[in-house]
Amino acid sequence: MKRTALALFSALSLATAAHAVEYTQVQPDKSQITFAYQQMGVAMQGAFKKFTGQLRFDPAAPAAAKSTIEVELASVDTGSSEGDTEVATKTWFDTKAFPRARFESSSVKALGGNKYEVAGKLTIKGKTLDVVVPATFAAQGKTGVFEGRLTIRRGDFSIGEGAWKAFDIVANDVVIQFRLTAAAQ
C-alpha cells in the first residue's frame, strides 16, 4: 500500500515536472525595485522597500503570462530622510491620495533567448500610461528571476509639480529597474 502510494506520488511529481513550471508568487525579500535619475548632472539612486507582485509565467507559454506589481510609494528610499518626506507630499507622489503605483501587463512577447517584451499599463498618481518593458527571465533552482528596466518621464505622471516642474535641477527621465524573484508552483 505504502509502495503504491509512493509510486503514485513519484508519477505525479514527474507529470508535474514534465508539464512546464509556472512562476507565480513574487518574493519581496528577494526582489528589488530601484530607480535612478540625474540631479544637476549627479547620478542619484533610490529604491522602494515595499511592493507586492502576482504573476503567472510559464517559460513554455510566455504569451499567456500575466503580471501585476503594486508598489507602496510611501516606502520610498531617496537616500535622505529629507527627500523621503518631500516626495510623499502633494507635489510629488501625493501618497495620501495615491498610496500605490501599479503595473498590470496586457501582453507578453517572447523575443527569443531569455528576452521578453512586456506591454502593460502603468498607473502612478492617478495617471495611467501604456508602457513596454523589456525584461529577461532566468530560472534559478525553484525560483525564477525577472529583470528589466523602464525609463519613464516623471512629468508624464505629474511627479514633481510646482517649483519642481522644471527639469533643470531634477531631470525628467527616471530609470526604473527591477529584479523580481518568484517561486515556482
Added chain:
Amino acid sequence: MTTHYTTTAKTLHWGIAALIFGLLGLGFYMTGLPLSPNKLQLYSWHKWAGVSVFLLASIRLAWRATHRPPALPQHMGPLERLAAHAGHHLLYVLMFAIPLSGWLMSSAKGFQTVWFGVLPIPDLLDKDKALGDWLQTVHMGLNFTLVAVLLGHVGAALKHHFIDKDDVLTRMLARRA
C-alpha cells in the same frame, strides 16, 4: 628687494578669498533652507566652488613653495612672528581640509560631487549615514575654526596697516603707479 607679493600670488590670494567668503555665507545660509530646487542648486554651486578652492589652493601651495614671499617687517617680535606663521599655516591646512571634509561628507551621505555638473569626482567613501553626520560636524567645526582664524588674519592685516603703519597689507594689494 622684493616689497610686493607676485601678481600670481595676489591673484590667487584675492580670488580664493572671494570664493571662501562666498562659500562661508552660502554654506551657513543653505543648510537652514527647506528642501527645494533652489536649495539643491545652491548645494551644487557650493560644492563646485569648494572643489575650485581646493584646486586653486593646490596651485597656490605650489607657487608658495617655489616663490619666496616678502619678509616680515623688522619691528615684529618673536611671538608676533610665531603667531603670523602659525596663522598662515593654519589657513593653508584649512584651505585643503575643508573642501576635503565636504567632499567626503557628500560621499558618505550618498550625493556624489560632479564638478560644474560635468566632471564626476570619485566617491572615496561608501554611503554611511553615521559617518556622513560625523563628517558634517567635522566640516562645520573646521569652518568655525576658519572664521576664527580669518578674523585674526584680517584683524592682523588692519593692525599692521593702521597701527604699525607698515607695508604688510599694501604689499598684497595692487602696486601704485
